Amino acid sequence: xxxxxxxxxxxxxxxxVILLITLALFLIFFLLPTNPAQLSCGKPCTPxxxxxxxxxxxTDQPWYIQxxxxxxxxxxxxxxxxxxxxxxxxxxxxxxxxxxNESVSQLIADRFPVTASIAVGAAVLWLIIGVASGVWAALxxxxxxxxxxxxxxxxxxxxxSYLIGLLAVIAFxxxxxxxxxxxxxxxSQDPVQxxxxxxxxxxxxxILSAAGYTRITRTQMIGELSQDYIRTARSKGVPESVIVxxxxxxxxxxxxxxxxxxxxxxxxxxxVLTEKVFSMQGLGALLLDSVSxxxxxxxxxxxxxxxxxxxxxxxxxxICYSLLDPRVTLGRN
Amino acid sequence: xxxxxxxxxxxKRGSAAARSTATGASADRSxxxxxxxxxxxVIVLLFVALxxxxxxxxxxxxxxxxxxxxxxxxGSVPAGFGGGISASHxxxxxxxxxxxxxxxxAYGSRISLGIGLFSSVISLVIxxxxxxxxxxxxxxxxxxxxxxxxVFFGFPFLIFAIALSVVVPQSFPRPLLxxxxxxxxxxxxxxxxxxxxxxxxSKRNFAxxxxxxxxxxxxxxxxxxxxxxxxxxxxxxxxxxPGRIGAEAGLSFLGVGMNPPTPSWxxxxxxxxxxxxxxxxxxxxxxxxxxxxTFGFNLLGDGLxxxxxxxxxxxx
Numbered sequence: 001x002x003x004x005x006x007x008x009x010x011x012x013x014x015x016x017v018i019l020l021i022t023l024a025l026f027l028i029f030f031l032l033p034t035n036p037a038q039l040s041c042g043k044p045c046t047p048x049x050x051x052x053x054x055x056x057x058x059t060d061q062p063w064y065i066q067x068x069x070x071x072x073x074x075x076x077x078x079x080x081x082x083x084x085x086x087x088x089x090x091x092x093x094x095x096x097x098x099x100x101n102e103s104v105s106q107l108i109a110d111r112f113p114v115t116a117s118i119a120v121g122a123a124v125l126w127l128i129i130g131v132a133s134g135v136w137a138a139l140x141x142x143x144x145x146x147x148x149x150x151x152x153x154x155x156x157x158x159x160x161s162y163l164i165g166l167l168a169v170i171a172f173x174x175x176x177x178x179x180x181x182x183x184x185x186x187x188s189q190d191p192v193q194x195x196x197x198x199x200x201x202x203x204x205x206x207i208l209s210a211a212g213y214t215r216i217t218r219t220q221m222i223g224e225l226s227q228d229y230i231r232t233a234r235s236k237g238v239p240e241s242v243i244v245x246x247x248x249x250x251x252x253x254x255x256x257x258x259x260x261x262x263x264x265x266x267x268x269x270x271x272v273l274t275e276k277v278f279s280m281q282g283l284g285a286l287l288l289d290s291v292s293x294x295x296x297x298x299x300x301x302x303x304x305x306x307x308x309x310x311x312x313x314x315x316x317x318x319i320c321y322s323l324l325d326p327r328v329t330l331g332r333n
Numbered sequence: 334x335x336x337x338x339x340x341x342x343x344x345k346r347g348s349a350a351a352r353s354t355a356t357g358a359s360a361d362r363s364x365x366x367x368x369x370x371x372x373x374x375v376i377v378l379l380f381v382a383l384x385x386x387x388x389x390x391x392x393x394x395x396x397x398x399x400x401x402x403x404x405x406x407x408g409s410v411p412a413g414f415g416g417g418i419s420a421s422h423x424x425x426x427x428x429x430x431x432x433x434x435x436x437x438x439a440y441g442s443r444i445s446l447g448i449g450l451f452s453s454v455i456s457l458v459i460x461x462x463x464x465x466x467x468x469x470x471x472x473x474x475x476x477x478x479x480x481x482x483x484v485f486f487g488f489p490f491l492i493f494a495i496a497l498s499v500v501v502p503q504s505f506p507r508p509l510l511x512x513x514x515x516x517x518x519x520x521x522x523x524x525x526x527x528x529x530x531x532x533x534x535s536k537r538n539f540a541x542x543x544x545x546x547x548x549x550x551x552x553x554x555x556x557x558x559x560x561x562x563x564x565x566x567x568x569x570x571x572x573x574x575p576g577r578i579g580a581e582a583g584l585s586f587l588g589v590g591m592n593p594p595t596p597s598w599x600x601x602x603x604x605x606x607x608x609x610x611x612x613x614x615x616x617x618x619x620x621x622x623x624x625x626x627t628f629g630f631n632l633l634g635d636g637l638x639x640x641x642x643x644x645x646x647x648x649x
Contacts, residue, residue: 013483020484029500154369154635158628160579162586163602163620170609170616262486269489273583287492291499291589299496306489314486 006322014315021307026067029300056081057098070095094301099293104301107286114184115282117194118201118274119267125206127260130213135249137214138221149214156211165204165277172200182279201278205271209263216259220252254325258317265313269306370640373632380626384446387439394421396433398440398596405431416614424618427601428608434615438622440596445626448512449578453570455516456523461566463520464527465554469535475528482521490518491583498589507591511584515577526569527562534558564641572634575627582623598623 054060057080058069069078073093080087080096089096095104137149173181179200185193224230225248233243272284283302290298383390391397405426411417416425416434424434467478494514501510531554534540540557548557584590585599593600598619605616 013480016480017483020480021488024484028497154628154631158575158631159624160582160620160627162583163623166602166606166609166616167620170613174610266489266491270492272491272495272587276587284492287495288587288589291495294499296500299499303489303492303496306492310486310489 003322007319010315010318014311017311018308021311022071022304023067025300025303026063026070029296094304095297097290097295097298099295100298104298107298108283108302108305111281111283111286113186114280115271115275115284116268117184117187117198118205118271118280118282119264121198121202122205122209123260123264123267125202126209126213127256129206130210131217131249131253131256133210134214134217135221135244137218138225139244141222146218150218153211153214156208157215159208161205161208162273162277164208165201165274168200168204169277182277184280184282197280201271201274201280205267205274212259213256216256217252220255221248224248224252254321257320261313261317262310265310266306268313269309270302367636367639369632370636373629373634373636376625376629377633380442380446380622380629383439384442387436387443390439391433391436394423394433394435396422396436398432398436399594400432402426402431402433410608410611411614416612416618418614425614427604427615428612434618437596437601438598438618441598441601441619442622442626444508444591444595444597445578445581445623448508448515448581449574452512452515452519452577453574455512456519456573457566457570459517460520460523461527461559461562464524465531465558467524468528468531469550469554469558471532478524478528482524485518485521488518491580494518494580494584495587495589498584503592507595511581511590515580519573519577522573523566523569526565530562530565531558534561568634568638568641571630571637575630575634578623578627578630 051060058066061069072078073089073091073095075091077091077093078089080089087096087098089103090105092105093103094108096102097104097107100107133149133153137146140146169181172179180197183197185197187194225244230243230248233247234240238247270284270287271282272287274280275282275284276288283306286298287302289295290302402422405417405419405422406412406428410428411426411431413419413425417431418425422433422435424438426433427437463478463481467475497514498510535553535558540553543553543557581590582597582599582602585597586603588600588603591597591600601619602616602623605612605619609616
């Protein structure tokens with residue numbers, strides 16, 4: 001199978017997975033005994049008002065019609081109601097929050113920069129810290145350095161990010177006030193303040209998440225360094241730095257990339273706990289708001305958006321894999 | 334632990350291991366990993382004892398996790414040293430209402446351990462059954478199960494669990510809901526492991542011989558393949574429990590997990606935040622318990638993993 005056919009097949013199966021997730025979300029959220037029209041209707045809610053609100057929101061239709069118009073809305077937009085009071089939701093329409101009078105896509109677009117700032121910055125840091133310490137531990141195998149890094153990594157994977165985040169806020173923002181205790185400043189408004197507000201969440205997320213990367217990098221490096229091709233390279237007189245960084249690390253990075261793609265994709269969909277601890281209004285905060293206000297449209301739209309990010313991340317990882325490692329496409333032929 | 338608290342902590346590790354090339358490192362079992370079984374095991378056992386005997390232990394000082402003790406408070410904060418630590422309140426009391434903190438931590442361990450263990454059992458049953466089916470019969474069964482696994486891996490678990498807490502009526506018991514959700518979302522990692530192993534094992538001589546002698550698929554799967562999977566499954570489940578415990582605590586911390594007044598470490602941590610500067614002990618006891626139990630399971634899992642496959646060194 002050539003590489004383009006493989007990529008095409010992976011894209012097709014990703015689309016199928018997204019469709020299945022949409023179906024699952026619909027079945028769960030619109031068949032459970034919560035009536036979105038009832039919630040939007042207000043009090044007192046007469047039966048006539050309720051049926052008018054249901055017709056307006058489209059919830060009087062059978063679920064498969066609702067799902068059809070939802071999916072159609074993503075591509076061509078949709079209009080709720082008719083005449084003067086109609087609400088237009090432009091494509092890509094992921095639903096409309098009648099509580100906030102805003103399309104879900106717009107809400108997501110407003111909040112995404114916050115979450116993306118947290119996620120991308122932290123991810124870059126944890127990849128650097130994790131891979132560097134993993135390589136170091138592998139090279140110093142069974143020494144005090146290795147033991148210390150391994151021990152710290154078990155502590156790191158065991159510590160809940162929100163607990164450490166809270167302790168960091170108490171220590172560095174409330175007791176000795178060198179960092180802000182939370183909040184977010186737009187990059188375009190003030191890049192320095194943007195950075196200043198992000199340092200603490202980045203460090204907390206990065207140091208804890210790096211632990212997992214240290215462990216996987218160490219295991220992979222130890223495995224690679226004991227392979228025959230490394231011995232051959234050494235006997236040919238290839239410098240040790242080339243062996244470690246060019247040969248071993250390159251192969252060791254493949255599983256690390258898989259983990260990185262999934263972690264970053266998941267975090268971009270909403271850094272719920274981190275946003276809560278550092279009071280940042282990102283996607284996770286939007287989701288929590290919609291939970292406390294029973295805003296189902298936002299719930300479904302945000303969950304779907306998060307799912308798509310994870311799937312895209314997975315897709316990118318698989319494509320990178322097939323480019324770096326020809327065995328992937330050959331093996332599935 | 335990363336923000337993404339997937340129910341199966343083993344998930345990401347499993348995927349990485351599945352794609353990695355076999356490691357040929359030949360290491361001796363390190364003393365570090367042997368002692369990690371002992372230390373991790375002792376920590377886990379202590380918490381199991383705490384959970385089982387939460388009632389009698391709290392009763393020694395005549396406490397329970399609900400009764401209020403205004404006499405232990407000075408104003409709204411606990412009176413005395415370390416958040417009100419005394420002979421009758423070993424971990425002090427909570428601010429505002431003066432509830433015994435030791436009882437909260439002890440009863441909270443029931444929730445953490447109970448949800449962690451029971452959801453593992455659910456994931457294990459689903460994951461083993463589907464993994465065996467996919468790996469042994471392949472073809473259509475494999476295609477269907479593998480696509481389903483893709484859907485589950487694509488689900489943003491934490492976000493979905495938060496969303497689900499809204500639509501499930503409050504009358505539905507929360508411990509049961511969390512156990513079901515974590516169990517139902519935690520199986521794909523196990524299924525992937527079992528499927529891969531079954532693919533290999535079913536081609537080995539002993540399985541082929543059994544089939545040639547006329548054994549039914551059920552017999553081969555149950556008597557030939559499953560026993561060979563046990564060590565891997567034990568390690569995988571042990572390493573997945575911290576993720577499950579963390580997910581319950583995380584959801585309760587966000588206010589969408591356990592409802593008050595049921596004791597839960599995550600909710601106590603969330604309650605303790607606003608008191609952190611005046612009464613740090615309120616944050617440190619439940620937080621410390623959560624960390625220690627997770628740490629214990631991780632140590633135990635690392636050690637067990639090394640014990641079944643010493644070549645691997647420490648699991649990634």
